[in-house]
Amino acid sequence: MPARAFTHTTSRRLLTLGALVMACHAQVQAQQLPESDSPLWEIGGFASALSQQAYPGASQNIGRALVLPYFIYRGKYFRADRGSLGVRAVKTEEFELDVGFGGAFGSTSKEIDARNGMPDLGTLVEFGPRLKWNLGAAPGNGKWRAEVALRGVFDLTDQFKDKGFALEPELVYERSSSSGWRYGTSVGLVFGDQRLNDTFYGVAPAYATASRPAYTAKDGLIMSRLSLNVSRKMTPDWRIFGYARLASVEGAANTASPLTRQTTASTVGIGMTYTFARSSALAAD
DSSP states (O other), X not given: OOHHHHHHHHHHHHHHHHHHHHHHHHHHHTTSOOOTTXXXXXXXXXXEEEEXXXXXXXXXXEEEEEEEEEEEEXXXXXXXXXXXXXXXXXXXXXXXXXXXXEEEOOBOGGGOGGGTTSOOBXXXXXXXXXXXXXXXXXXXXXXXXXXXXXXXXXXXXXXXXXXXXXXXXXXXXXXXXTTSEEEEEEEEEEEEOHXXXXXXXXXXXXXXXXXXXXXXXXXXXXXXXXXXXXXXXXXXXXXXXXXXXXXXXXXXXXXXXTTOOOSEEEEEEEEEEEEEEEOSSBXXX
């Protein structure tokens, strides 16, 4: 292989791997609630196994297992923690504005009967501004928070191709127990523009069959979802976590798509993290 081709291919794979690590880091850290004595930075690794719906409205789940490193930094302005990556532009007692980050694993058309013969669904990464609004105390010594995220979505496996935008409003409840367990639950909606919805639900004429007619997706609601996460620190370095999500496409914009095969589905995952090193300095907040 020519040196130039090798360099281009290797760089693209490294960039994709780096973005995937960040996306997985965001997903894992989102399962872990904040602590008042958090260090300024942490370096560690995590292992996670999950079963997730192939895409909203799919009738099949896909399984994935990962072992990857993670890095957390809780600076006053720059943050890489709990689903955020980048500049925290505003922070008050009530409001916070930052750059949110997330991702979803892809799947091949061979794994999904409804998409057999169609292009694969790539691993998607999303990022963009996120507004958090602290709503105050909740039952059980918990806290309420509202979030609204507007994120661009890109396909890691297709040279970061722009897949459109997602709007994600969410209501979050978090609490900690005296036994060391931390809990969080949320309800939210996910809206997508036409390009993003067409990624999941569009059927080009070239891929139409007798049982899968051509379909052009519409913008609008992708799904509603209910999420639950729980974590516990077992030692100063080891933490376990688990999460579950119930998603529904009832009333969504593209229930008429031939790729919408199931109204509700669940995602579940478990994992653990290990911290190799941490700063002695504590985060400011």
